[in-house]
Amino acid sequence: MTKIPLELKNIRKVFQDGEQEVEILHDLNFQAIKGELIAILGPSGSGKSTLLSIAGALLSPDGGEMIVNGENIANYNDKQKADVRLHSIGYIFQASNLVPYLKVKDQLKLVADLAGSWNKETQQRADELLKSVGLAHRANHYVQHLSGGEKQRVAIARSLMNNPDIILADEPTASLDSERSSEIVALIAKEVKEKNKAAVMVTHDESILSYCDKIYEMKNGQLTLRTTLKTTLKTTLRTT
Amino acid sequence: MFSLSLKEIRFFKLRYSLIGFIMFFVAALVFIISGLANGLSSDNASSIQNMNAHAFYLDKDADNRLDRSRFDEKVLSDIKDNKNLQAVGLQMLSLKEVDSDKKVDVSMMGIDPNSFLMPKVTEGSTIKSSKGPTIVADDSLKKQGIEIGDKLYEENSDITYTVVGFTEKQTFSHTPVAFVNKESWENLFPSKQKVSYNTIVIKDANKDLQEDVSSTIKDGVWAEKGDVIKGIPGYDAEQKSLFMMLAFLIVIAVFVLTAFFYIMTIQKVNQFGVLKAIGAKNGFLIGSTIIQVIILSIVSIGAAIGFAAILQAIMPKGIPFVFDFGVILIYSGVLFIVSIFGALLSSASIVKADPLQAMGRAE
Ligand SMILES: Nc1ncnc2c1ncn2[C@@H]1O[C@H](COP(=O)(O)OP(=O)(O)O)[C@@H](O)[C@H]1O
Ligand SMILES: [Mg+2]
Numbered sequence: 001m002t003k004i005p006l007e008l009k010n011i012r013k014v015f016q017d018g019e020q021e022v023e024i025l026h027d028l029n030f031q032a033i034k035g036e037l038i039a040i041l042g043p044s045g046s047g048k049s050t051l052l053s054i055a056g057a058l059l060s061p062d063g064g065e066m067i068v069n070g071e072n073i074a075n076y077n078d079k080q081k082a083d084v085r086l087h088s089i090g091y092i093f094q095a096s097n098l099v100p101y102l103k104v105k106d107q108l109k110l111v112a113d114l115a116g117s118w119n120k121e122t123q124q125r126a127d128e129l130l131k132s133v134g135l136a137h138r139a140n141h142y143v144q145h146l147s148g149g150e151k152q153r154v155a156i157a158r159s160l161m162n163n164p165d166i167i168l169a170d171e172p173t174a175s176l177d178s179e180r181s182s183e184i185v186a187l188i189a190k191e192v193k194e195k196n197k198a199a200v201m202v203t204h205d206e207s208i209l210s211y212c213d214k215i216y217e218m219k220n221g222q223l224t225l226r227t228t229l230k231t232t233l234k235t236t237l238r239t240t
Numbered sequence: 241m242f243s244l245s246l247k248e249i250r251f252f253k254l255r256y257s258l259i260g261f262i263m264f265f266v267a268a269l270v271f272i273i274s275g276l277a278n279g280l281s282s283d284n285a286s287s288i289q290n291m292n293a294h295a296f297y298l299d300k301d302a303d304n305r306l307d308r309s310r311f312d313e314k315v316l317s318d319i320k321d322n323k324n325l326q327a328v329g330l331q332m333l334s335l336k337e338v339d340s341d342k343k344v345d346v347s348m349m350g351i352d353p354n355s356f357l358m359p360k361v362t363e364g365s366t367i368k369s370s371k372g373p374t375i376v377a378d379d380s381l382k383k384q385g386i387e388i389g390d391k392l393y394e395e396n397s398d399i400t401y402t403v404v405g406f407t408e409k410q411t412f413s414h415t416p417v418a419f420v421n422k423e424s425w426e427n428l429f430p431s432k433q434k435v436s437y438n439t440i441v442i443k444d445a446n447k448d449l450q451e452d453v454s455s456t457i458k459d460g461v462w463a464e465k466g467d468v469i470k471g472i473p474g475y476d477a478e479q480k481s482l483f484m485m486l487a488f489l490i491v492i493a494v495f496v497l498t499a500f501f502y503i504m505t506i507q508k509v510n511q512f513g514v515l516k517a518i519g520a521k522n523g524f525l526i527g528s529t530i531i532q533v534i535i536l537s538i539v540s541i542g543a544a545i546g547f548a549a550i551l552q553a554i555m556p557k558g559i560p561f562v563f564d565f566g567v568i569l570i571y572s573g574v575l576f577i578v579s580i581f582g583a584l585l586s587s588a589s590i591v592k593a594d595p596l597q598a599m600g601r602a603e
Contacts, residue, residue, distance in 0.1 A: 049599055058517060058595050079521055085595070086519025097514045097598050101251030102244075110244065114519050142251070158518070170599065 003070050005088075005165040005198040006032040006055060012063035013050055024050050025061070026221030032166065032198040037189050039209055040202045041226070042218030048202040049170055051218070055200065056091050056168045057081040069165060086115050090159025090197075092169035092188070096151040098143040104130065104154050105139040108161045115162050122161075129157040132194075133187060149180040153187065160191055167192060167199040178207060185211045241524060245531040256532070259500050260540045263579065266493045267544035270486060270571050271563075275548060277482040278567065279560030284478065285469045287349070287378075287410040287417045292356045295462045297440040297453055304463050304471035306330050306438050311457060313426065313435035318456050324446060325453070326355045327437040329425045332415065335392035337385070338400065344384050344392070346377065347412040350425025356443050358419070364388045364405030373424040376405040378416035383557070392418075397428045413473050490574060498582035501533065505586040512590055513597030526587040533583040541572050 013025040024047040032038055042048050053059035054066060057073060058081075066074040068088050073081065085091070098107050108126040112118040130136045133153040143151060152172055159167055169188060173181035185201070189211040192199040201212070209215055216223040249256045282289060288306075302309035307330065316327050329350030334343050351357040353367040353376075367374050375392065381403075386392075392401045401420065410417040426435045440457075442450060450462055463471075470476045505512075512525055545568060552563035 053596060053599060056517075058599070082516060082519050082521045082595075085517065091517060091598075093514075093517070093598055097517070099511070099515070101248045106247065111518055113241075113244070114524065162519075 004031055004033055004067075005069055006030075006200070007067040008051075008055065008064065009067065010064035011051075011054060011061045011066065013047070013054065013059075014062050015050075023221055025054070028064070028222050030055075030216075030223055032200050034165070034196050034198050035193060036213040037192045037199045037201065037211060038214045038216065039212040040200060040216045040218060040223065041204070041206075046218040047221060048218050051223075052168050052170050052200065052202055055166075056089055057084045058091075086111070087162055088164050088166060090162070090164040090167045092152070092155050092159050092167070092172045094171045094174050096143075096148075096155040098151060098154055098158070100144060101142075103140050103142055104135060104146070107143065107154055107158050111158055111161045117162070125163075126157075126161065129160055132191070133157045148175050149184060152176065152180075152184050156184070156187055156191065160195065160197075163195075165198060167197050169199070169201040171202055171204065173203065173205055173208065178205075181205055182208055182211075241528045242531055245528045245535065248528075249532060249535065255504070256536065259497075259504070260536050262496060262500065263536060263540035263575070264544050264547075266489065266496070267541045267572070267575050268547050270489055270493075270575065271544055271548035271568050272551065272561075273482060273486050273489065274567055274571055275552065275561045275563050276559075277479060277486070278562040278564050280478055280482070281475070282409065282562055283411055283560040284414055284475050285412065285472050287347070287412045288465065288469050288472065290359065290409050291441070291465075292443060293441045293465060294445050295442050295450070295464055296468045297442070297450075297457070297460050298438075298463050298468070300459045300461050302471075304467045305473070306468060306471065307332070307473065309438045310436045311438070311440070311460070313437060315457055316437060316440070319440065319453060322449075323356075324443050324449060326352060326357050326441050326443075327422075328357065328439050328441055329422075329437045330412070330439070331428070332413070333394060333418075335394055335401070335418075338391040338393050340385070342385065344381060344386060345415045346381070346418040347415050348418045348420060348425075348428070349412070350420050350422055350428075350437070353419070353421050357441065359407040359410055361405040362408050364403075366405055367419060367421050368404070369421055369423055371402065371404065373399050373401045373420065373427070374404045375401045375418045375420055376407055377403055377418045378410040379406040379408050380411060381416040381418075382406065394428070397430070399424070399427055413475075486571075490578065493575060494578050494582065497579045498585050501529075501579075501583045502586040502589070505529065505589050509589060509593045510597050512593035513595050516593060516595035517598035522591050525590050525593075529587065529590065530580065530583055533579055537576050537579045541575055545572065 008028060008030040011025050011028040014021050014023050040048050054061050061074055065072045068084055073084055076084065099110060102110060105126060108129065109118055112122045130139055133156055135150060135153055138146065138150065143154065173184050176184060185208040188199065188201065215226040217226050298304060299309035319325055331348050333348050334345055336343050361376055367376055386403060388403055388405065390403045392403065429435045440453060454460065515525060548563055548568060552561060555561045
């Protein structure tokens, strides 16, 4: 049996809102398997980002198990979680969150450096990644001169640099126009398929769902599977 | 880690050069003041500092002050003619240049010119009794227009001295020392007054001899060279106030640098959060911050050392500024530690930076 890259079991997350405790995630269960791009939809404030932060080892749940490659990391300390983020998870943020003083190529070098693995091989991988996101010609530019879409593409390449099993993206297209949006999601889908990653993407944008294999909706602190892609496609086909 | 630090400095040139400049100016100021302290110290005391002496026998009540100590010449006769012991007379005098009527202040020092006390004559000839009262003076007297062959007149004793030579680095209480032989020294005293000397100098440590002197000449104490230097009028006050300035400057440096590094770190908290989100650990982030501070310190302090060295070369002669590399190295070390300390204080905010910040939640 192949290991499941990301598995959430009975996750609970509570935030303090003044006097009151608000349970944002309630007994939530979720799995992401290799080669699948999963979309998570839901109204603003429903806890999508909270869920993704927990999945991305940025935030600890108040209960439940958070299993990455078969290991429960829910109670890891900060340093261990940093290691999980570095090696097992590639995170794509809404604001691409690149390092302002590094050139495109060095953005990728940095994460390899952090993992202590900057060598001939990873150097080559960086070049290939930049090529596959269509930015080879921008390798020696500072990120301040890049457009929003280009920045996001660098972020995608960066998230793949340490060859993680899991890709997480929190509204990666929120700041882009619709044409750029589908370009970016298509790129994520391509990388997920080609490199056989498990990927979870939070989005508001219904138009890009066609690239996704599964669609979940966040409601009352839980995820419900909406439909499979195939049925979505069928219904779309039938109606047109 | 190192290349990341360098890249950031290169990218934010202005920000880092501002901090670098502040460090440079603080360091340069520290070096200038320490150079002045050094220069003033030697301007004040070089004749004692450079004297080939181990200890000074002084009047018990003189508070280690050469100018207050007095021993009658008669008493000294018992210990005369010893290669290791010499009597020294010292008196501040105003002499009048005969041709121009100009007055010059000197510290007249009466010694045996054939003894270990006579400094090297760098210009002209040494003191010779055959030529009447002659003087070998510190070359700072030249700045007041005195040349070899000039005649200097002393009013009270009605003696005219001839300047026959110059020596260097021989000052006492900020005045040039004028060396005369014992004959000239003794002639300074009016006939009805007893001739006296200020101190007995021992060249090399010799416990028996020192005890011998103590028992032969009553009411005296042996004082170390350092204590005699501190006893020069004004010396201690001068050095202490300069040292106080230096101490305050370093305290100010601690606060200024700490504040700067703190502000810089606070500004970058979001950046640290992002770096943590992609897997950077506290150790890495603190390490790269410290490396930046080390780079900045080395460059700025190095530049300040260079600046002080150049200053030494171009400073007009009248300003007592002495660049002592050893001392400057010590202050450099202190400033270096101070800036590392300042940077370490702000590493608390690096540890506190939250990787969740990368999510871009509006607070
Ligand atoms: N650190 C926090 N402290 C308190 N409340 C929080 C915190 N983070 C998120 N929340 C709350 O949790 C809810 C879910 O937030 P979030 O996961 O960002 O929603 P979404 O991404 O689905 O819009 C919101 O109501 C938000 O105000
Ligand atoms: Mg959100």
